Amino acid sequence: MVHSARQQQPFAGATIQRWPWSIERDHDLENPFVTAGNRVYSVATQHGEFPEIGWRQPNEMSGVWDHPIKLLDGFWFGVSYGPTPLIGPARKIHWLTKASRWCMTPGEVEITYQLPGLHVVRQEYGVDDHEGILVRLHLVNNGQKALDLRLHFLAHTDLRAAWLGENRLIWRDGQDEAIYLDEQACIAAYNTVNPAYVLFGASTRPAAIAIGPDLSITKQTPGQGISGHLRYTLHLPVSGSEEMRYIIAGSTHSSSAASATFDLLKHSFEELAQQQRQRYQKIIERSALYSDDELIETAFGWAKLNLQMLERVVPTIGQGISAGLPDFPWWFGKDTTFTALALVASGQFELALTSLRNLAHHSQLVNNNGSMVHEILTLGRIHDGGHLVEVPLFVRACYHVFLWTGDQQFLRDIYDFCVRGLMEYVLGSTGSEDELCATGKGMVESRELQSGKGFKTLDIAAYTYQALLCLAELASAIGDDQRVPDLRDKARRIREFVNTTWWLADENLFGDIYACAQDIQDAHQSLRADGPLWPGDLKEVDHTAAALASFMEQHGHDASIVRQERPWLLKHMIAAIPMETGLATPEHATRAFTRLESEEFNGPWGLYLNPERQPVTMTLPNGIMAAAEAEYQRMDQALVYSQHIARTMDQRMPGAFSEISPDGGCFIQGWSGYGIIWPVVHSFFGFQPDVARKHVRFIPHFPASWHTAQLHSVRVGATSMDLEVTKSSHDARIVLETHDLSYEITLGYTWIGMTMPNRITLNGEEISFQTEVFYQGREDDQTTRGYTLQIPTMRGLQRYELHLIW
Structure with a gap:
């Protein structure tokens, strides 16, 4: 299907276009952005400056990073007019630190500057799988006379270890030194104590170079770095243009590796830049959402790209999706388990698989007791040995990744780890056999709830319930059938116990903790x-x-x-998790939602972490609420929480979603995608594959405001499928197209409030069906009554078109 370019401006802060995709801003450019590669990335402002930001390493989290080391505090470009010495007062250097426009397209960032008689466009590219980044300057003479220019490329090194390197490892920061390499026409810097190297230069030879501790960079930076300044001459006739290419390359272990990377990037500049654009364009085109909800359509596309921007590859240490930038550029248990669901639903299978394998590897290496590590540093050390809740979350993530990929080797690799973690580590820490509710550290990272061995928390109980059901399915898939009845029985018992004992009828909520x-x-x-x-x-x-x-x-x-022991209501955001996991009875869910949706628990950006003690909003609780509402067929309410996340897209880095809504914490956060991608694919489209069994379930339930939407090139195992839903007051059309005729397809439709349709056809022929009735609220309230219709499962067709007519 061909879609023409569509322009929209749903936000005050950015201009957005889709097909082709771009997002741009011409104000508030002091906000940060990332030029992302999975080996090396750069964090700067949208002006092209490198501010002193960061919490983990105070004031050090911008710059150019090649984990587990930092390469540069920053790099700057400048222009001076006419003949001038390299450094001196004769001619002013116009540093490119005040932009007029910032723009991002898939795989490329573009910053525009206006100087006297000169238009400059700076383009940056991450280079996946290589230790470097690429920068292109395109200069156009838009004045009335020819220009003799001096282009300045200044970089300041800071070859230091990532967070805790100097505290926990043998790394001791030494002075950086630098030399000019005439053969490669670049400056090479190295740390005098540790194996850390960076090269920077251009595709052409400089007219002059200078190396020193401080060469009048735009601001003084702390540390033991060194500056390198390269000057290039350029003549631009009237209306003339010229292009300059710059390369930054590093290595965490040898000067020869850094040199080889520099040469590769220099001689393959265009090819590598194009590969990066194509890689990101493929992500946009796979599982592509087209919808009459422009806000969610746009957020869905950029959320997919955000996930790839956060991939972190550190050879011999780990590979997987990191949590967020600038402060969490490494791997987390909790974060990964949520982002894995967004990854598979958007077709990014490889990153989901490597991310979960990475967690399992480090957990087995360090803990070796079935528990899941919480925070893995790129230095190879574990900062936090784990929170108990991360084990059931890991099992859930593995289950959904297996459903989407059908990867039998992955199942064999992680199954025993999942069994040991859930059955021995989690259930082994429970009290009485009747409860099966574990004591440990949960989602709420407060000192009260994580003191000592923690408490029996609502989130641990709910995720354990869900994980038991997921593990039962994995056990069946691998042939461990004798385990299945016990797993399902334990899940049933937890559900009954929590609904009976943890429910506070006078509060219409479950207790956060269960303790004496x-x-x-x-x-x-x-x-x-x-x-x-x-x-x-x-x-x-x-x-x-x-x-x-x-x-x-x-x-x-x-x-x-x-x-x-009794339940205690503390009002943390985990109150939503019994609904996210489907543990709550429909009656309890209805009552809990009434309170959780109220102004008591919500602010302008969504659900509070805690309305009384921490009235701030994060994207993950909003995502949990979206999934929770959808679990009980409350699609209109689910959409509200997805929209809360989507509306933060222009607040800091356009196209990214900050950790704390609307503009706090990390400016790009991986788990934000869970609250946008997962509800759309899993719930609104009702698309649930089981690749190993060659079965797909497609039973959409759209929010009332959605009338037409398509998901194209949805990756399902080794094939792809196209989905389309259109609805009106008198009919609904559900279409699935596939090239793999071996899949069993279960089609259906869910709706609220209307009576049964008069006619139902599949590819124009009337067909039998079955229906289920459910209620979003009380059963005596007919306005909340809904229906789920399903036709018999079938296979062998390329196109399935289900048509319901009222």
Whole structure:
């Protein structure tokens, strides 16, 4: 299908075009962006400056990184007019640090500058699978006279280790030194203590060079780096144009490797730039969404690209999707388990598989007890040995990745690890056999809830329930059939226990934790004894302590009651997770949603982390709410939370979604894609493949505001499929096209409020069907009644067109 270019401006902060894709901004250019390669990336402002930003390594997280080391604090381009010495007051250098426009297209970033009589466009490319980046300057004389120009390329090295390198490893930062390599016409810098190297230069020879500790860079930077300044001469006639190509290459182990990379990038500049554009264009074209919801269509496309921008490859250490930039450019257990679902639903199978393998490898290497590590640094060290909740999340992620890919080797590789983690590590930490609810560290990373061994938290219970069902399916797929009944029975028991015991009827919510008052008191006493609490921690502890005091007063300090486990409502965002996982009964879900959707729990950007103690919004809780609403067929409400995420797309880096909504934390965050891609594919389109069994289920349920949408080139195992849904007040049309005729196809449709259709056809012929009735609210409220219609499963056709007519 051919789609013409469509221009839209749904935001105040950016201009957006699709087919061909671009996003641009001409103001607020002090915000950051990334030029992304999976080996080397650069973080700068949209002006082309390198600010002192960062939390993990304060003021050091911008610049050029080749993990596990940093290469450059920054690099700058400048222009001076007429003959002039390299450095000196005779002619002013116009540094390109004040842009008029910033634009990103798939695989390319473009920054525009206006100088006297001169138009300059800077294009940057990450280079996947190579340790370098490429920069092109295109200069056009738009004045009335010829121009003699001096082009300046200035870079300042900072060959240091990534976070904790100097604290935990033998790395000790040494002074950087540099030399000019005449044969390659570039400057080569190296760390005098450690194996760290960077080369930078252009495709042409410089007229002059200078090397020194400080060559009047745009601002002083700390550290033991060194500056290199290369000057090039250029003559531009009236209306003339010229192009300059610049290369930055590095190595984490040898000067010869850095030199070889520089030569490769220099001599294959155009080819590599084109490969990068094509790689990102392929991501845009695969699982391509076309919809009458322009906001979600646009966010869906850029969310797919965001995932690739965050791939991090460090040979001998690891490979997979990192969490976010600038502060989390390495691998996390929790983050990966959510992004893996977005990756497979958008066709990025390889990155999903390598990311999960990376987690399993490091977890087995370091923990070797079935637990999942939480934070893997690119230096090869584990910063955090793991949170218990990450084990069931990992099992869920493996299940969905296997469904989409059908990768039998992946299943064989991870199955035993999943069994050990869930059955021994998670369920092995439970209390009584009747409960099956584990004690440990959950989603909420507060000192209160993660003190000691943690508590029985709602998220751990719900994700364990879901993981047991997922593991049962994996067991069946691998032939471990004798395990299946026990797994499903344990899931049933958890669901019954949580719905019966954790539900607070007077609050219409589940308790965040299940504990006795004495355990909470003991945890608070230990926290206070450990030392001073941060203001946020103190606020949390004091709030719970007040609830405890009220409870004690109510029950007269009865020892038996004090030591009796019960649910406690703390109002964390994990209140949504029983619905995300399908654990909550429909009645409990309806009541919980009523409260969670209220202004008590929501601000202008969506769900609060905690309305009383941490009233800020992050994209992951919004994604969890979107998935939760969709799990109970509440598609209109699910769309609202996806739109909350989508509306942050122009806040900092156009086309990216900040960790904290609308513009806080990391400016690009991987898990944001879960709240956009997963609801669209898995829920709105109702597309659920099982590649190993050669079966696809396609039963869409669109939000009321959606009338037509298509997903083209949806990757399903080794094939692809095209999906289309159109609906009106009198009919609905569901179309699936495939070139692999061996798949069994289950088609259907879900809707709210209308009666049964008068006529149902498949490819023009009437066909039998079955229906299920459900309610979004109370069963006595007919306005919330819905239907799911399904026709018999079949195979052997290239096109399946289901038509419902009312």
